Amino acid sequence: MxxxxxxxxxxxxxxxxxxxxxxxxxxxxxxxxxxxxxxxxxxxxxxxxxxxxxxxxxxxxxxxxxxxxxxxxxxxxxxxxxxxxxxxxxxxxxxxxxxxxxxxxxxxxxxxxxxxxxxxxxxxxxxxxxxxxxxxxxxxxxxxxxxxxxxxxxxxGSSKVEGALSRFESYERKIDNLEAQVESYDMGKKSLANEIAELEADESIENELEALKSKMNSKK
CATH class of the missing domain: 1.10.287 (Helix Hairpins)
Structure with missing residues (x-):
């Protein structure tokens, strides 16, 4: 029917x-x-x-x-x-x-x-x-x-996806650790630019000191 x-x-x-x-x-x-x-x-x-x-x-x-x-x-x-x-x-x-x-x-x-x-x-x-x-x-x-x-x-919700995400997070943590190690080796080391800048600053202070001495001597 x-x-x-x-x-x-x-x-x-x-x-x-x-x-x-x-x-x-x-x-x-x-x-x-x-x-x-x-x-x-x-x-x-x-x-x-x-x-x-x-x-x-x-x-x-x-x-x-x-x-x-x-x-x-x-x-x-x-x-x-x-x-x-x-x-x-x-x-x-x-x-x-x-x-x-x-x-x-x-x-x-x-x-x-x-x-x-x-x-x-x-x-x-x-x-x-x-x-x-x-x-x-x-x-x-x-x-x-x-x-x-x-x-x-x-x-x-599958275990495959969760496992892949877990491995991805693990890889990220490993990379973070490697970057931290590299940064720890660089700590305390001065770059060439920093050393030159320090020299320039020292020279400027010395010049200013000499100028101050000359000014004081001229007043005696």
Missing amino acids: GIFSRFTDIVNSNINSLLDKAEDPEKMVRLIIQEMEDTLVEVRSTSAKTIASKKELTRKITKLEQEAEDWQSKAELALSKDREDLARAALMEKQKAVDYASAVKEELAHIEEHIMKLQAETSQLQDKLSDAKARQKSILLRQQTVSSRLGVKKNL
């Missing part, structure tokens, strides 16, 4: 409600789309047959109306020849054609009404089908996104 038992069930269905209740929304939406597509094929086939019937009835009405006109002409001809009996018989045949045409017109009106309703429902079905297909894409994208997130979560 399908998801929908009748055509109107599809048209009046609430796809959101069906998907919310489904244990496997992706599978459910596939089944909904499949049944809608199958129903649409059946509806279009029925529509084609109904339209063909409409054309056949239209042709029959035209033929009956032509027959009625022909009997009218025959009745007039018979009456012009003073054959009232033939004119009466011709008018009776005309009335039969008119009555038959009226009955066929009623049948045609019912078929046209049925076709209009079928077209409206088919349009609704196509809208539902488009909606279901859009939701199918959305569900697939959500599923892929969730699967990707789950993979990331699993990787973050």
Whole structure:
């Protein structure tokens, strides 16, 4: 038994409600789309047959109306020849054609009404089908996104990742230790630039000292 038992069930269905209740929304939406597509094929086939019937009835009405006109002409001809009996018989045949045409017109009106309703429902079905297909894409994208997130979560919690991070931190500590050793060897050592700067500072002080001595001697 399908998801929908009748055509109107599809048209009046609430796809959101069906998907919310489904244990496997992706599978459910596939089944909904499949049944809608199958129903649409059946509806279009029925529509084609109904339209063909409409054309056949239209042709029959035209033929009956032509027959009625022909009997009218025959009745007039018979009456012009003073054959009232033939004119009466011709008018009776005309009335039969008119009555038959009226009955066929009623049948045609019912078929046209049925076709209009079928077209409206088919349009609704196509809208539902488009909606279901859009939701199918959305569900697939959500599923892929969730699967990707789950993979990331699993990787973050895996022992491999934790082990790699631990080794990385260990390597960082080793590098820090090596850098500290290099810096300890350099402690207390003066660079060439520092030694020259110190010489320049000493010379400046000596010059200033000599200038001060000369100034003091000149005051004596």
